[in-house]
Amino acid sequence: MSSQTANDSTSGIDFQRIGLYAVLVVMAAFYLSPLESGLMTAFKSQEAFIGSTPFVPPPPSGFTVEPWFEAWSRLQLGVFNSLLLAIPATALSAIFGSLAAYGLTNVDWRGQVAVIMLFVAGIFVPYQSVLVPLTQFWTMVGLEDILAGVPLLAERTGLLELIITHTAYGIPICTILFRSYYATIDPEMLEAARLDGATVARIYWKIILPLSVPIFAVTLIYQFTQIWNDLLFALVLLTSPENQVVTLSLNQLQGSMVQQYNLQMAGAFVAALPTLVVYVLFGEQFAEGVAGES
Amino acid sequence: MAQLILDHVTKVFDDNGSDIVAVDDVNIDLEDGEFLVLVGPSGCGKSTTLRMVAGLETVTSGEIRLDDRVINDASPRDRDIAMVFQSYALYPHMTVRENMSFGLEESTDLDGDTISTKVTETAEMLNIGELVDRKPRELSGGQRQRVALGRAIVRDPEVFLMDEPLSNLDAKLRSGMRTELQRLQEDLGVTTMYVTHDQTEAMTMGDRIAILNDGRLQQVATPLEAYHQPANQFVAGFIGDPSMNFFEMEMQGDRLVGQEFAYPLSQQTRESLGDAVRVVLGVRPEDIELVSEASGDHDYETVVDVVEPMGNENNVYLNFTADSDTTFVATIGGMRSVEAGQPAVARFPESAIHLFDAETGEALKNRSLDELENAEPRL
Structure with a gap:
């Protein structure tokens, strides 16, 4: 019909x-x-x-564009700090995830499964449950004292802690994403590379890494969004106002007496813009990575 | 160039606590420059054997020697062996040139110019000279196959290992590549171990073939020896297409008695059987003659079940009686017309029969080769 x-x-x-x-x-x-x-x-x-x-x-x-200008001026520092945090943390967790996944998928050794289970378990640890241990850990480490000799870094202690924390927290999910992708790589091709004389490290560098572009796009987008939007870790680890990230700045747009909704909305859009840019930049590879085509 | 020796090589896989013997005490010597085909049904351990030589699997016991050097524990890169895989295993992100130069870059100290020259020469030799700047996905199956070969050849290794390299090609291309591979190997003179499950490849390509079944070596022989003088029933059934016909028989007096027919034996044949009682009678389809009338002891009345015309010959499936379960096949000339349902007389010439021990499968008597030797043209 x-x-x-x-x-x-x-x-x-x-x-x-x-x-x-x-x-x-x-x-x-x-x-x-x-x-x-x-x-x-x-x-x-x-x-x-x-x-x-x-x-x-x-x-x-x-009609007014005033809220946009005000939001931008008040979020500027936060956006800058967030970029300073999210770019290295995203890149690091993706690189470590890729390396771990290669070692756990394409290289054969005893006890692999147990290690993989640990990684999988890591995905399911909620942010909230580690807040207290996390602050205690960083107090124990005393990163600020360690970096005292390098003032430029010492000022950024909070951000550095946050970078390391997000990197560590992101590794399990990145590893699993990379692992599912690497499992589709033809094992005969890697054996051919071994017979061609390449070492484990050379195989990663010359073969695995060049083939990983689509899945790097997936993890970069995912991790960047996660880290950019995180408020909880930032709230706990960042003490100095110079280091405050965009989620914290956005939170402060909420006035105590008068609610300026136009300002808050403009601020939300300003804060969301970078993740949108990342998606546009890597969108094509993202689709390829999700489709699982190498 | 090198001599490759597999000395009592055994591979045991551990499958959740229980041991699985994949390769059981295999001895093969490959002479320098020899083309040896390792053939057997899937799961017989032939690929595992090849992978042990490559260094991709460990050897449980026994020794693999390359020119008196034991290579059991050498890593693949230290063995000077090149392998061609069934899936070609090309690096998809590299051009043909990069694919072929990768091995030289990783395993030698040659400078870029020398590598480039070698790659160009090898590509020209394989007629893929104009494809060197393409990626594997832009190539046809046959071209990829050539790149995979080129990648092995350019390294100028001591030994080539090939794991069913032609099985992903279509039939026409495969027979062409078969000839070309053989010619290449002869020109290069590199010791080659070639794994296949295809008995046509085994027959046509190898200097010698090694037949494996269930992890055990059945026979190492030239193709014609394996065909005409099989060591046991497995080899007899595996080599040749259509397969040899087998009938279970029992020795009674001077004749073999089976379910459907009896086969009188000459004095000479009886002596070669020793005291075996239960035997298997084997006869190749092309040795069965279809005659017009039963006139001898070895002629049997049959009914044509199915005819498979191949053009040059017909495969005729025969039953002893119309409602019998025992079917056997005879190959006759393509110009003879035979139709299903029609009666026929099959003759099993005594000079062409094989006899195997029913218990062990060992060959007790193989066909006589007198006629064969006369028929062979002199070179």
Whole structure:
């Protein structure tokens, strides 16, 4: 029935198709409405916000870009610090994850399974459960004293701690992501490389690494988003205001007396922008990595 | 160039506490420059044997020697052995040139120019000279096969190992590559161990073939020896297509008696049997003659079950009676017309029969080779 109508495009209307699109439009509207409301709010003055429903576009009199400028000036430092944190932590956890996965997947040795189980268990440890041990650990280490000789680093102690913590916390999930990808690599190819005289390290460098681009995109996007959006570890580990990251700055946009919703919304968009950029940059490889094609 | 010796080589895999013997006490000597084909059904241990020589599997016991040097514990890179894999195992992110130079870069101190020259020469030799800047995914199956070969050849190793290298090619290409591989190996003179499950490859390519079954070496012989003088029933059944026909028989007086027929034996044949009572009678399909009328002791009335015309010959499946379960096959000339359901008389010439011990499978008597030697043209 339906295929007949679809083929015969000159006569009649395909009601099934219309119904499908109607449902899709409603669902899209449902999911996009918070985003739209946020965007509209960010362009409204305080009076216009109070005087209108959130998702209605700002009236000409109430339109302003002021919240964006204010949000940017107040988040600037946080964005900078977050980049300083997220870029190395993401790169490190991806590199370590890749190395661990290679060792656990493509190299044969005794007791592998037990180690893999440890990595898997690491994925399921919730952030909240390690908060107290984490702070105790860093107090014990006393990173600030260790770095006292290098003032440039000593000032950034909190961020360094956060980088190491996020790297460590990210390794298990990165390892498992890489492992599932490396398991699809033809073992005969690696054997051929061994017969060609390549060592375990050379095989990683010359063969595994060049083939890992798509899965690196996946882990980079995933880890960057995770680390960028993290508030909990930052809240616990960062003490100095110079080191505060974007999630902390965003939190401070919430005034104590007057709620400036337009400022908060603009701030949220500013804070979300970098993750969006990362996704656009690596999107193509991401799709390839998720599809599992080498 | 080198001599490769497998001396009582055994491989035992540990499968959750229970031992699985994959290769059981295998002895093979490969002469310098010899092309040896290791053949057997899947799971017979032939690939494991090859991988032990390559150094990809450890040897449980026994010795593998390359020119008197024991290489059991040498790492693959120290063995000077090149291997061609069934899946070709090319590096997908490298061009043909990079694929072929990788081994030289990793295992030698040669400078870039020398490597480049060697790669170009080898690529020209294999007729893939114009493909060197392409990636493997831009090549056809046959071209990939050549790159895989080139990658092995360019390293100029002591020994080539090939693990079913032709089985991913289509039939036409395969027979072409078979000839080419043979010619290449002859020109290069490199000792080669070639694994296949395809008995046609085994027959046509090897100087000698080694037949493995269930991890045990059955026979090492030239292809024609293995065909005409099989050491046991397994070899007789494995080599040749269609396979040799087997009938279980019992010695009674001067004749063999089976379920469907009896086969009188001459004095000479009886003597070669010794005191065996239960034997298996084997006869190759091309040795069975279809005659018009039963006239001798070895002629049997049969009914044609199925005919497979191959063009140059017909494979005729015969039953002793219309409702019998025992089917055997005879190969006759392609121009003779035979139809299913029609009666036929099959003759099993005594000079062509093989007899095997029913218990051990050992060959008790193989066909006589008198006619064969006369038939062979002089070189």
